[in-house]
Amino acid sequence: MSVCLSAPGMSKTYSRYELTLVVKEAFVVRKRMSGRSRFLRRGVALTAIVTMAATGAVFSSGATSAQPKQAKAASVTIRVAVVSTPQVTEVEQLLPDFYKMYPNIKVAIDTLPEDTERAIIETDIATQANEFNAVMISNYETPMWAKNHWLVDLSKNFIASDPGYHVSDLIKPIAQSLMSGGELYGVPFTGESSFVMYNKSMLKAAGLTMPLHPTWTQIAAMAAKLNNPSKGVSGICLRGEPGWGENLAPLDTVINTFGGSWFNMKWVPQLTSPADEQAVNFYVKLLRTYGEPGAAADGVNECLQYYDSNKTAIWYDSTAVAPEIAVDAPSVYANTGYAFAPTGPSGRASGWQYVWSFSIASGTPNQKATWDFISWMTSKQLISEAAQKFGWAAVPGGNRTSTYVNPKYQKVATYGPITLASMEAARPDDPTVHPVPYTGIQFVAIPEFINLGNEVSEQISAAIAGRESVATALSISQQDALTSVSENGL
Secondary structure, eight states, X not given: OEEEEEETTEEEEEEHHHHHHHHHHHHHHHHHOOGGGHHHHHHHHHHHHHHHHHTTOEEESSSSOSSOOOSSTTOEEEEEEEEOOHHHHHHHTTHHHHHHHOTTEEEEEEEEOHHHHHHHHHHHHHXXXXXXXXXXXXXXXXXXXXXXXXXXXXXXXXXXXXXXXXXXXXXHHHHHTTXXXXXXXXXXXXXEOEEXXXXXXXXXXXXXXXXXSOBHHHHXXXXXXXXXXXXXXXXXXXXXXXXXXXXXXXXXXXXXXXXOOSBOTTOOBOTTSHHHHHHHHHHHHHHHHHSOTTGGGOOHHHHHHHHHTTOEEEXXXXXXXXXXXXXXXXXXXXXXXXXXXXXXXXXXXXXOOEEEEEEEBTTOSOHHHHHHHHHHHTSHHHHHHXXXXXOGGGSOOSSBHHHHHOHHHHHHOXXXXXXXXXXXXXXXXXXXXXXXXXXXXXXXXXXXXXXXXXXXXXXXXXXXXXXXXXXXXXXXXXXXXXXXXXXXXO
C-alpha cells in the first residue's frame, strides 16, 4: 500500500510504513519537547496530520485510488483500521472463517500502533476522506464523534434488523459507553475496568491478607511491608510513564477516590485543589517509596514484565492484563489473587472503564458488508472460534455477558467474576464525589483532553522521577488546564 502526497511543485509516494513513521515521529517530537514548548508539541503533531490532509494524501491498498476496484458487482473489499493489540493479532488469524461465511467480502486490515492509528483515523473521519470503512476506536471518541455525525447509527441501520447479533448479550455498561442518544454507534471488541492483582505467596509469607475491597491506605501499608529492594522485589507496581492513557489512567482513579476532579461544574480546573494535591502526593510517594525502580518511565508493559517475573507483590492496573498473565506466566497466574479497585478517604471506589470498539464512518460505501465484518468481530461466534484455536483464557473479553457465564471460561479465568463485577460497577457518568460537567473515569470526555492529559502526565512523571515537586507539577498543570479552557471556550 502507498500514500501519494501532492502539492504545488511536489509529488511523492510514501508507503504505509513510511507514513506511519512520519506520524509516529511527530508524536515522539511532541512528547520530548518540554517547558514553555508544551503547546508547541501539540502543534507539531497536528501540523504533520493536517499537512497530510491539506496536501491531498490518498491512501490505497495498491496502485489504485482510494476506492478499490471490484472485479464483480457482488464482490466488495472493505478497509479496516485497527490498533495493534494481542487480541487483534489473534483474531486476524481467524479471517478464513469469516471468508467461508462471506466469500464475496474481502477485508484489508491496517494494523497500527495506537497513537498512529488515532492520528490517522481522526483526520480521515473528520475530513470525511472515507479511506476506511470501519475503524477501531474507544469509548473516549465514540460518543463525541457520534454527536458530530461522523459515525453511522448501528442500532437503527443494522442491529434492529439483525437478531442474530444478540445485542442484549453485550455487557450493559460497556455498550452504554458507546451510545449517543440511546443508540449504539460502536460495538465492543474488548472492554476493561481496573483492579488489584497480588502475589498470594508473598502476602502469605508476610502474614498479610488482601481484603476483597481494600482501601488505598491498606494497599500502601501492605506495599511497605512487602517491599524488598535487596531481593529485587517492589511492594507495588504502578504506571509512571507519561501519557493520558498511561500514568493518568490509574492516577485519575486515585484522584476520584480522594474526592478530587479535573474541573468543577463551571469548568474551572481543580488540579491544585486540596483533594487533587493530596491524591497526587499519595500516588507519587507510594511509587517513589515502595514502587518499582525507574517507575517514572514504566507503563503497563513494564509492570506486566515485573509481575510475570515475581519482581513485584501488588499491581493495580487493567483487568485486561490478567489474561496475558494467564497465557505468558501460568505459574504466576496460578499464584495470583484479585481485589476490587481501592477506595480512598472519600469512601468511594473508582475502577476505570475503557472499551476498544468498531464503528462505521459516515458516508463510506459498502456499509452492509462492513457491518457483516464488524458484527462478526464482536460476536458470540467469534469468541467461540477464538477459544477453540487459542484457548478460553485468550478470547477477547469485556464485551459479552455470555462469556462470563460459560463454564469453560469460568474454569480457566479465575479473574472473570471480579472483572465482570468491576465493569458493571464503573460509573463514568458519576466519576467523583462532587458533581462535574464531564463524563469519564480515567479521562475527561472532551476533544481537548488528549493534549491536556499528555501535558499533565509529563509533569506527573517528572514528579515521580524526582525532577520537580508535586506542588510544582500541579501548578504547571493547572496553568495548562486554564489555558486549554480559555483557548477552547469551555
